[in-house]
Amino acid sequence: MLKFFKFFGQGLLYTLLLPFLLAFLALFAVYSVLIMVFYFFKMIILFFAGRNIFKDFPEDIEAKEIIEQVRSTKAEKEEKATQQPPPPTYVFPFPSPYGFYPNPNQPPIDQKEIKEVESKPIEIDEDKK
């Protein structure tokens, strides 16, 4: 019911404003006719100059270039992120003395330095014998 009266009020308002709205529309219609005539002659002149009236504005071209640039940078970044570097190939020119080759990707193991002990022959007490 409230909506019904809202429409009634709007109808009343539109009826009161109708003459002004129509006058406004008529003014713009005349202005639009002027625009049409102006663009018509502009189109003809540009046609004979070998140009098109509907081509992009310089601002549009600039915007397109920026978008293209951003897209290509983004694509490059994504490509870099997804692409893993190929594993390095090691060439072992001689046969391994251990029977296997060490894994080049394996991280180095931190080993404690083992001191070399000088080897001596075991002395046996002759007296004890």
Place this chain on the structure above:
Amino acid sequence: MIYLAKMSEETKRVLIALAIIILLIFVLIGLIGTAIRRLAKNQGLQVDTFMHDVVKTRVVKTPFKFRQLAYRKNHRLLFMQAWVPFLMLLISFAFLVGYMGIAKRWDFNVFDYYGTDGTNGEGFTTLFFIFDFKNAPRTDFFGMSIVSNWPPVLNSPYLAKEAWPSYVFTPIFLVGAVWFLVCVEAYMARLYRIWVLSKKVFIKKLEDYDAAKNPLDPASTLNE
């Protein structure tokens, strides 16, 4: 009030019926107006489409530049949308003027329904009922003189061969004119949208900004 009490039951019913009819007419006008407003709103959204990229990429940075470019694009869009109806209007006028020139009938009346004897009218109105509202039966209603019955009929629809130029001119002209007005209305809706957006898009709001909590970072502000 006393006047209302003195009224007969029938008059009261007529009054109530009239009030309901007037109410419904205004509601209908309100509905039509709302529909036109919604249509204009949708037509205005074209501005968002053609200005989106230049604003997002910061090619256009000020309201003035925004309006300047948007007006130019709007003019071009009007030309693109309205050239067909405009051509229709031009063709219809050229046809009418051409006919008047060739037939040497510069007094040709597009609205004539009668002709010389009521059977050879030369206007498109020969296809419609014409009522004589000047001589319609009238009655007094609260001091106003209003039409109380159907007025006499001046013309019943008939086809006249003399009116063929009007039959060609009028439909082309009417379709072209209505179509052109719709384009103009869309143009006006876009103008309004351009004005609103130029005020709205470049506003920097400080409403939720707390300088104490968020100290100014020149690098981040410049990169925004």
